[in-house]
Amino acid sequence: MTPDAPGPRDLHTERLDLVDFTADDVDLLVELDADPAVTHFITGGLPTSRAEVVHEVLPAFLAYPERFAAGYGFWKAVERATGEFVGWFHLRPGEGHPADEPELGYRLRRSAWGRGLATEGSRALVDAAFERMGARRVVAETMVVHVASRRVLEKAGLRRVRTFHADWPYPIPGDDQGDVEYALTREEWAAARGTSIPGGTSPVA
Ligand SMILES: CC(C)(COP(=O)(O)OP(=O)(O)OC[C@H]1O[C@@H](n2cnc3c(N)ncnc32)[C@H](O)[C@@H]1OP(=O)(O)O)[C@@H](O)C(=O)NCCC(=O)NCCS
Numbered sequence: 306m307t308p309d310a311p312g313p314r315d316l317h318t319e320r321l322d323l324v325d326f327t328a329d330d331v332d333l334l335v336e337l338d339a340d341p342a343v344t345h346f347i348t349g350g351l352p353t354s355r356a357e358v359v360h361e362v363l364p365a366f367l368a369y370p371e372r373f374a375a376g377y378g379f380w381k382a383v384e385r386a387t388g389e390f391v392g393w394f395h396l397r398p399g400e401g402h403p404a405d406e407p408e409l410g411y412r413l414r415r416s417a418w419g420r421g422l423a424t425e426g427s428r429a430l431v432d433a434a435f436e437r438m439g440a441r442r443v444v445a446e447t448m449v450v451h452v453a454s455r456r457v458l459e460k461a462g463l464r465r466v467r468t469f470h471a472d473w474p475y476p477i478p479g480d481d482q483g484d485v486e487y488a489l490t491r492e493e494w495a496a497a498r499g500t501s502i503p504g505g506t507s508p509v510a
Pocket of ligand 1: 413421
């Protein structure tokens with residue numbers, strides 16, 4: 306398959322093509338994490354080294370679809386109108402959660418912020434989780450002080466479940482306020498759409 310051929314996990318929104326990463330995407334990931342504003346709430350602003358991207362990050366992204374039959378993994382987000390890489394989204398097994406409770410996440414280039422793209426991509430992943438991957442619940446975590454991320458989760462339909470204090474090695478102002486867990490159940494998702502609950506038990510990968 307060429308990198309441009311449609312893949313079984315591809316998702317399309319109004320403005321985004323969400324597709325599989327390829328082995329050629331090292332530079333995109335290095336550049337994304339080189340912006341301290343992008344990694345502020347993740348590593349306190351530290352970049353991810355090229356070696357880490359080459360040997361750990363990208364291989365892990367590429368391996369997800371084979372490891373998880375449900376179709377979980379990372380999606381490269383490309384703005385259709387420009388063909389520009391804008392960042393990534395993920396649905397991956399949530400730590401401490403059952404296999405049918407994937408964790409939603411996202412990381413966008415600063416140039417893409419503030420245009421509703423994180424919300425648009427997140428909604429597509431939430432729909433795919435319930436429609437195509439048999440998810441029972443979608444979960445997410447962020448810091449209490451990460452207002453933009455919390456807003457994205459709320460606009461994608463998730464609700465605040467609890468506040469907790471994760472052990473994290475990168476101190477930033479406000480981290481004493483802790484972290485928040487968000488979630489959306491299949492029933493809540495279906496009710497919000499005004500639809501009956503689809504089976505959604507057929508894995509896509
Ligand atoms: C968090 C992130 C994904 C948001 O992406 P985005 O495309 O700008 O998000 P959206 O435009 O869909 O929505 C952002 C919302 O947060 C609001 N917002 C943004 N910054 C805010 C702030 N400092 N205070 C209050 N609200 C804020 C926006 O107004 C918008 O809400 P609205 O539509 O009600 O006005 C993006 O900033 C990012 O990738 N950051 C770096 C990586 C990261 O932190 N990932 C999350 C880790 S948990």
